[in-house]
Amino acid sequence: xxxxxxxxxxxxxxxxxxxxxxxxxxxxxxxLLAGCGKPSAGRAAAGHELPFAQVRTQTVEAxxxxxFEEVVGTVRAKLRATVEAKISGRIIxxxxxxxxxxxxxxxxxxxxxxxxxxxxxxxEASLQQAERDSKRACTLFxxxxxxxxxxxxxxxxxxxxxxxxxxxxxxxxxxxxVAPFDGVVTRKWVDIGDQATPGKPLLEIEDPxxxxxxxxxxxxxxxxxxxxxxxxxxxEQSTGDISxxxxxxxxxxxxxxxxxxxxxxxxxxxxxxxxxFARLVVPVGEHTSVHVPASAVVQRGQMExxxxxxxxxxxxxxxxxxxxxxxxxxxxxxxxSQDSVVxxxxxxxxxxxxxxxx
Numbered sequence: 001x002x003x004x005x006x007x008x009x010x011x012x013x014x015x016x017x018x019x020x021x022x023x024x025x026x027x028x029x030x031x032l033l034a035g036c037g038k039p040s041a042g043r044a045a046a047g048h049e050l051p052f053a054q055v056r057t058q059t060v061e062a063x064x065x066x067x068f069e070e071v072v073g074t075v076r077a078k079l080r081a082t083v084e085a086k087i088s089g090r091i092i093x094x095x096x097x098x099x100x101x102x103x104x105x106x107x108x109x110x111x112x113x114x115x116x117x118x119x120x121x122x123x124e125a126s127l128q129q130a131e132r133d134s135k136r137a138c139t140l141f142x143x144x145x146x147x148x149x150x151x152x153x154x155x156x157x158x159x160x161x162x163x164x165x166x167x168x169x170x171x172x173x174x175x176x177x178v179a180p181f182d183g184v185v186t187r188k189w190v191d192i193g194d195q196a197t198p199g200k201p202l203l204e205i206e207d208p209x210x211x212x213x214x215x216x217x218x219x220x221x222x223x224x225x226x227x228x229x230x231x232x233x234x235x236e237q238s239t240g241d242i243s244x245x246x247x248x249x250x251x252x253x254x255x256x257x258x259x260x261x262x263x264x265x266x267x268x269x270x271x272x273x274x275x276x277f278a279r280l281v282v283p284v285g286e287h288t289s290v291h292v293p294a295s296a297v298v299q300r301g302q303m304e305x306x307x308x309x310x311x312x313x314x315x316x317x318x319x320x321x322x323x324x325x326x327x328x329x330x331x332x333x334x335x336x337s338q339d340s341v342v343x344x345x346x347x348x349x350x351x352x353x354x355x356x357x358x
Contacts, residue, residue, distance in 0.1 A: 050353045056344045057309045057357060060290055062337045065325070067285045070234070073215030075276040077206035078265065079181060085196035086174040089113035094192050096203070102179040108203055109177040111196050116175065120168040123161070130154075130161035183207040186274060206274055211266040213244055215280045216259035224282055225249060225262055232281040233264070238271040241281075290335050291328040296343045297321060306331070307349050309340040316351040 093110035102108060137154035140146035187204035196202065213233055217225060225231070225246060233242040244264035253260050264280070266272065297319070298305040304321050307314040319334030335341070342349065344358075 050350060052354045052356045053314065053349055054358050055309070055314075055342045055346075055349075055355050057340045057355075058293065058296070058343045060292060060331075060335055060337055060339045060341055062288050062290050064286050064288050065291070065330070066283050067287050068323075069221050069282045069284050070279040071215045071217050071221075071282055073213045073233075073262075073278050073280050075235075075266070075272050075274060075278050076212050076214055077183075077186075077208060077274055078210040078212040079183070080186075080204065080206040081180050081183075082201045083108060083177060083180070083203040083205060084199055084201050085109075085111060085177065086198055087111060087113055087116065087171065088195070088197050089116075089175070091190055091192055091194050091196055091202075094188075094190070096185050096188075098185055098188060100185045102183060102185060102205065104179055104181045106179045107176055108179050108185070108205075109190075109196075111175050111177070113172075113175050116168070116171050120165070120172050123164040123168040127158075127161040127165045130158040134158035177202065179205055181205070181207060208274060209268050211268055211272055211274075212247070213264045213266050213278055213280060215262050215264075216254070216257060217262050217280070217282065219253050219258050219260065221282050221284050222249075222253075222260040222262075224284055231264060233266060234279045234281060235271065235276060237276075238269075242266060242269065242272070244280075289322070290331045290337060291325070292331055292335070292341050293343045294324060294327055294329045296341045296346060297329050298347045305346075306335060307342040307346045308335070309342060309355055312355050314342060314346075314349045314351065314353045314355055 089111035091109055092112040094108070096102060096108050133154045134157070137146055137151045141148065141151035183205040184207075185203055186206045189201050189203070190196065227246055227249060229246045230243055231246060233244050235242070244266040246262065247265045248261075248263040250261040262280070272278075292306065296306055298307075304319050306317045306319050308317050309315075317334050320332045322330035322332045324330070342355070
């Protein structure tokens with residue numbers, strides 16, 4: 001009797017009376033499903049392969065801190081002057097350059113004014129003639145050869161001539177322009193050959209040994225500033241805060257900007273230069289915020305990270321930081337009060353790594 005096998009159906013099962021045969025095409029699918037049924041042993045053990053990290057942690061607490069507003073200001077010299085001419089004439093000498101240090105009374109410009117020199121010569125000649133007339137009248141009066149009226153008239157002409165000479169010499173003194181105080185030439189408007197006229201600025205001189213910060217404070221916080229108060233000033237170049245004392249506060253606001261001009265006396269420092277941009281820190285109140293040691297914050301690219309200790313494992317938290325106050329950093333979001341953060345070498349941790357407290 002022949003054994004006649006019948007073809008398998010689509011489900012891998014022979015018709016009645018036939019043998020059971022496995023459809024080989026279905027095997028890969030079975031193996032694939034078996035492989036997806038449970039994780040591989042290597043991946044399951046990956047978390048247990050991380051070594052324990054010896055760390056120090058600190059509990060986060062919300063603390064009341066002062067709130068501040070920063071106002072833009074400019075560093076200027078407390079003592080500065082714009083040097084102008086008092087007479088008209090052509091500039092024939094300008095022995096200073098920008099940045100040059102000058103002493104009080106030192107020549108900074110000279111004006112050629114021949115008409116003033118001629119007026120002085122004329123006044124001195126008139127004075128000599130008036131002096132001779134006065135002496136002659138005095139002699140005649142003593143000899144009773146002249147009346148008292150003639151003597152007094154000659155004496156008056158002499159006194160008037162002395163006044164004219166004094167005036168001419170004073171005007172002649174305006175030919176030489178000198179520095180009003182010790183300082184530095186910070187600006188020049190003219191050069192040799194230019195025409196000088198009364199009221200036209202020639203130079204600007206500033207004293208860099210005494211500085212002042214000038215800031216326009218908005219009216220909303222102007223009431224927080226008081227005369228003689230010590231306030232904080234910050235610059236991009238300075239490594240720390242600089243202290244200044246409020247010297248002047250404008251009694252009225254600018255009608256256009258609604259700001260009050262505030263001036264602070266600032267000690268001279270190598271980190272401060274004339275015309276420099278600076279910020280005035282104005283205390284405006286108090287608020288509660290979370291702070292962590294600066295060492296707890298890790299910078300990875302554009303992200304700021306803190307590792308939190310939960311059940312003796314380090315878990316990564318993305319945070320947003322605010323101001324840095326001494327050795328602490330303000331956390332605006334990402335942490336809650338009573339969280340325990342890793343404060344030493346957090347950059348060496350991996351998310352989920354087991355921890356041991358030092």
